[in-house]
Amino acid sequence: MLNFFLLIVIYTGIYALMAIGQNVITGYAGMLSLCQAGFFAIGSYATAILSTTYGWSFWATLPVAALLSALFGVLIGLPTLRLKGDYLAIATLGFAEIVRNVLNNWDSLTRGPMGIQKIPMPSIFGFVINPYKKTGFLVMTIIFVLIAYFLFQRLARSRMGRALEAIREDEIAAESMGINTTKYKVWAFAIGASVAGVAGSLQAVFSLSVTPGTYTFMVSIMVLCMVVLGGMGNFKAVILGAFIIQLISYFPQLVGLSSMIPPQFKQILFGLILVVMMIWRPQGLLGREVRDYSRLTGEKGSVFRKKAKQAVSSTQGGER
Amino acid sequence: MILLETKGLTREYGGVVAVSNVDFQVNQGLITGLIGPNGAGKTTLFNNMTGLDMPTKGKVFFNGHDITGKPAHRICRMGIARTFQNIRLFKELTVLENVMIGRHFKTGKSPFHGRFLNALDSYFRMSREDEQMYSSALKWLDFFEMGELCDELAKNLPYGHQRELEIARALATDPQLLFLDEPAAGMNPQETEHLMETIGKIRDLGITVVLIEHDMKLVMNICDSITVLNYGQKIAQGTPREIKHDPAVIEAYLGKEEE
Amino acid sequence: MGSVSEFFQHLMNGLTLGGIYALIALGYTMVYGILKFINFAHGDILMVGAYIGLFVFDGLRGDAPLGVWTFTAFLIAMLVSMAGCGVLGMVIERVAYKPLRKATRLAPLLSAIGVSFILSNSAAWMFGTQSRKLAYPFHNDSIVVGGVVITPHQILILAVSFIMMIVLKLFIDNTRMGKAMRATSLDQDTARLMGIDVNQVISLTFAIGSALAAVGGMLIALDFKVYPTMGTMTGLKAFVAAVVGGIGNITGAMVGGILLGILETFGVAIFGIPQGLKDTIAFGILIIILLVKPEGLLGKAEKEKV
Ligand SMILES: Nc1ncnc2c1ncn2[C@@H]1O[C@H](COP(=O)(O)OP(=O)(O)OP(=O)(O)O)[C@@H](O)[C@H]1O
Numbered sequence: 042m043l044n045f046f047l048l049i050v051i052y053t054g055i056y057a058l059m060a061i062g063q064n065v066i067t068g069y070a071g072m073l074s075l076c077q078a079g080f081f082a083i084g085s086y087a088t089a090i091l092s093t094t095y096g097w098s099f100w101a102t103l104p105v106a107a108l109l110s111a112l113f114g115v116l117i118g119l120p121t122l123r124l125k126g127d128y129l130a131i132a133t134l135g136f137a138e139i140v141r142n143v144l145n146n147w148d149s150l151t152r153g154p155m156g157i158q159k160i161p162m163p164s165i166f167g168f169v170i171n172p173y174k175k176t177g178f179l180v181m182t183i184i185f186v187l188i189a190y191f192l193f194q195r196l197a198r199s200r201m202g203r204a205l206e207a208i209r210e211d212e213i214a215a216e217s218m219g220i221n222t223t224k225y226k227v228w229a230f231a232i233g234a235s236v237a238g239v240a241g242s243l244q245a246v247f248s249l250s251v252t253p254g255t256y257t258f259m260v261s262i263m264v265l266c267m268v269v270l271g272g273m274g275n276f277k278a279v280i281l282g283a284f285i286i287q288l289i290s291y292f293p294q295l296v297g298l299s300s301m302i303p304p305q306f307k308q309i310l311f312g313l314i315l316v317v318m319m320i321w322r323p324q325g326l327l328g329r330e331v332r333d334y335s336r337l338t339g340e341k342g343s344v345f346r347k348k349a350k351q352a353v354s355s356t357q358g359g360e361r
Numbered sequence: 362m363i364l365l366e367t368k369g370l371t372r373e374y375g376g377v378v379a380v381s382n383v384d385f386q387v388n389q390g391l392i393t394g395l396i397g398p399n400g401a402g403k404t405t406l407f408n409n410m411t412g413l414d415m416p417t418k419g420k421v422f423f424n425g426h427d428i429t430g431k432p433a434h435r436i437c438r439m440g441i442a443r444t445f446q447n448i449r450l451f452k453e454l455t456v457l458e459n460v461m462i463g464r465h466f467k468t469g470k471s472p473f474h475g476r477f478l479n480a481l482d483s484y485f486r487m488s489r490e491d492e493q494m495y496s497s498a499l500k501w502l503d504f505f506e507m508g509e510l511c512d513e514l515a516k517n518l519p520y521g522h523q524r525e526l527e528i529a530r531a532l533a534t535d536p537q538l539l540f541l542d543e544p545a546a547g548m549n550p551q552e553t554e555h556l557m558e559t560i561g562k563i564r565d566l567g568i569t570v571v572l573i574e575h576d577m578k579l580v581m582n583i584c585d586s587i588t589v590l591n592y593g594q595k596i597a598q599g600t601p602r603e604i605k606h607d608p609a610v611i612e613a614y615l616g617k618e619e620e
Numbered sequence: 621m622g623s624v625s626e627f628f629q630h631l632m633n634g635l636t637l638g639g640i641y642a643l644i645a646l647g648y649t650m651v652y653g654i655l656k657f658i659n660f661a662h663g664d665i666l667m668v669g670a671y672i673g674l675f676v677f678d679g680l681r682g683d684a685p686l687g688v689w690t691f692t693a694f695l696i697a698m699l700v701s702m703a704g705c706g707v708l709g710m711v712i713e714r715v716a717y718k719p720l721r722k723a724t725r726l727a728p729l730l731s732a733i734g735v736s737f738i739l740s741n742s743a744a745w746m747f748g749t750q751s752r753k754l755a756y757p758f759h760n761d762s763i764v765v766g767g768v769v770i771t772p773h774q775i776l777i778l779a780v781s782f783i784m785m786i787v788l789k790l791f792i793d794n795t796r797m798g799k800a801m802r803a804t805s806l807d808q809d810t811a812r813l814m815g816i817d818v819n820q821v822i823s824l825t826f827a828i829g830s831a832l833a834a835v836g837g838m839l840i841a842l843d844f845k846v847y848p849t850m851g852t853m854t855g856l857k858a859f860v861a862a863v864v865g866g867i868g869n870i871t872g873a874m875v876g877g878i879l880l881g882i883l884e885t886f887g888v889a890i891f892g893i894p895q896g897l898k899d900t901i902a903f904g905i906l907i908i909i910l911l912v913k914p915e916g917l918l919g920k921a922e923k924e925k926v
């Protein structure tokens with residue numbers, strides 16, 4: 042039981058990484074991409090192939106997985122980003138399917154539908170992170186999520202995050218304000234893809250094998266659900282979303298009813314979540330994160346508070 | 362001195378010639394009015410000068426440089442800012458953020474810029490960039506007496522303030538040249554009066570203004586020079602006094618006498 | 621076997637496939653024309669249509685030998701399937717899209733993805749994931765015409781899809797309702813001011829598009845198999861067809877569909893693209909068309925008015 046719960050938390054972590062990436066692309070830049078599964082697959086296979094065929098250590102494969110995914114993000118992004126948002130969803134979905142198709146057919150590299158087995162376990166300072174024992178792996182996953190969270194949170198609060206939001210709100214206005222919208226959109230895509238690639242690496246060393254069947258459209262939908270459920274434009278929220286979706290996903294097993302509840306039930310529920318959230322709570326459970334400027338404008342703001350107050354009192358004649 | 366000019370600018374949409382062979386000049390430091398009946402091609406002319414649209418024929422020169430067909434963000438960075446006929450604010454962002462976006466390309470090269478310590482500092486506090494952006498943003502908010510509305514979402518502002526915020530956002534890019542597309546549309550007479558003063562103040566700051574407007578009182582009062590478009594063609598150019606008595610302009614606005 | 625007859629053989633196969641794509645592409649294009657939104661669930665409606673058709677046909681046919689009755693049963697099944705999907709399409713629009721008309725651009729798209737997922741998984745739950753075959757309603761002995769092998773079911777597919785397209789084209793060009801649809805797609809607000817019941821037009825658009833998808837689904841069922849996720853790939857490809865022809869353009873959808881069918885068949889048969897990568901052809905074409913002529917072959921370039 043505890044073991045099972047740990048499993049859920051580990052999967053929450055792996056998916057949270059993908060959801061964080063999706064949040065940059067969809068929550069911040071406002072682009073509906075449906076190929077986290079594709080980048081996830083690229084990351085997984087990068088780690089799988091490099092560590093089995095070429096004997097690389099897991100840690101060495103990580104940056105390759107991230108960069109390779111980012112590269113594919115740019116490749117799919119460049120032709121489609123200049124176009125209307127709706128095409129993007131289809132083009133990216135198509136891309137994810139192509140990835141799966143290629144993995145299934147490129148036997149010499151990916152071993153086709155059989156996939157790649159016997160991926161070596163990662164180790165650090167001589168300590169082997171054995172996925173069967175869960176705790177070590179759990180700690181590693183949590184560290185990954187924390188690092189990603191802080192990096193991305195910082196990114197979102199920086200001027201880049203603000204620029205992405207401006208693009209989401211009104212691309213033409215953003216472009217007219219001197220923002221190179223194409224550049225930022227491609228960046229968002231590359232960054233969002235690269236974390237999904239890292240998630241893929243983790244997935245590879247967690248299951249110690251990769252098969253194309255793991256990286257279906259379903260994965261992209263789950264990630265999308267996490268972002269929509271938690272709240273677009275809020276990294277804490279999408280991690281929460283990841284946890285809830287994983288909990289739903291494993292709920293039948295968790296309560297020991299997996300024989301009674303058909304496997305499609307959770308998928309139907311995911312579909313319902315998308316529809317219902319859009320109609321009743323489009324901002325998600327937690328809503329968008331509002332950047333806080335109180336250190337500049339509010340009571341705690343030092344130099345700037347005075348300036349702001351002065352500005353206000355000089356223009357408003359001191360009254361509220 | 363001519364700051365911006367178009368030469369033979371033409372824009373066709375399928376069969377519709379929205380702007381036809383227009384030579385348009387903007388003199389530095391002045392307020393230029395662009396008027397004409399609905400559908401005359403005023404907005405299209407703006408779009409072709411600000412990189413949002415590509416002319417079918419003709420060229421645009423800014424400070425003597427050919428800027429025809431340059432992307433809008435490059436043109437903005439060269440010193441041309443604009444507002445839109447149907448307000449295009451970043452609705453879900455705050456008033457402050459809207460103006461800070463105007464400062465975007467003026468600060469930082471990347472989110473992780475600067476020397477190492479600087480970068481570390483800015484990593485944990487993000488202070489530098491934001492403080493820089495904030496103080497210039499505040500300057501322009503004060504200019505429009507909106508300092509207090511900093512934390513409001515743009516979409517929650519009353520209409521008049523939204524129009525002003527759009528101008529503030531454009532000014533935050535430190536433009537040499539400011540294009541205003543019907544800034545007084547939907548404003549009441551007091552607000553329009555106020556806007557007129559503001560535009561005068563902007564000119565006094567040394568910023569050249571080009572303004573599309575249907576409110577004749579406003580145009581005639583504050584413009585130094587006026588260009589009139591009709592059916593995509595330039596039919597007149599001159600001082601407000603000249604334009605008022607130009608027979609072609611009167612005909613365009615009132616129709617032919619004998620009909 | 622001359623290579624000329626081989627060419628015509630592939631052309632025939634391509635046309636058959638293309639006719640189906642065209643039928644499905646019409647649904648995407650009609651909805652896009654009016655709501656400027658891609659109905660992601662369209663592919664799954666096709667799947668529902670195939671299942672309805674399959675069940676009704678099997679039920680009506682019983683043990684009857686192939687003959688006039690089985691063919692009639694097939695046509696009845698097709699009508700029932702069209703009606704069923706028409707209603708389904710209208711209901712989906714009412715429940716999942718209509719409340720979102722004023723929402724952000726992303727909202728209806730996400731909702732549609734949700735609907736798509738609900739449909740395909742409900743089908744898997746109710747009917748199982750195994751694939752089924754829709755029986756031919758007549759003797760499907762192939763005929764050889766000038767070295768080209770043609771099967772009656774191919775003729776049926778071609779006939780049905782072309783008749784449907786012609787009827788639709790006549791309907792849109794010549795009837796009051798068709799005129800209302802065109803007006804609504806040009807400018808919704810003005811159409812409303814002119815007394816057009818826009819909600820009704822939108823409902824009708826979904827009904828017609830979904831009914832055509834149902835036909836498409838049944839025709840696919842004749843050629844291939846019926847299973848819960850059959851609509852995903854086919855739907856995507858039909859969408860590509862709509863984009864190739866120029867999304868929003870009815871004739872474009874037909875041209876795009878047929879073109880895609882032919883290109884796909886030729887890609888495998890003539891250019892030697894491996895069967896396993898057949899599905900990637902459509903997306904390659906999508907990317908190319910988006911780069912070279914994003915408005916599609918017959919579409920008008922549409923730039924957001926500033
Ligand atoms: N993107 C476009 N596609 C097709 N036609 C266009 C487009 N933009 C403008 N037009 C046409 O070009 C002509 C000029 O339009 P424009 O918006 O420039 O006029 P305007 O002078 O700004 O009018 P208004 O005072 O109403 O704002 C109109 O006939 C318009 O329909």
Ligand SMILES: [Mg+2]
Pocket residue numbers: 403404405446
């Ligand atoms: Mg205009």
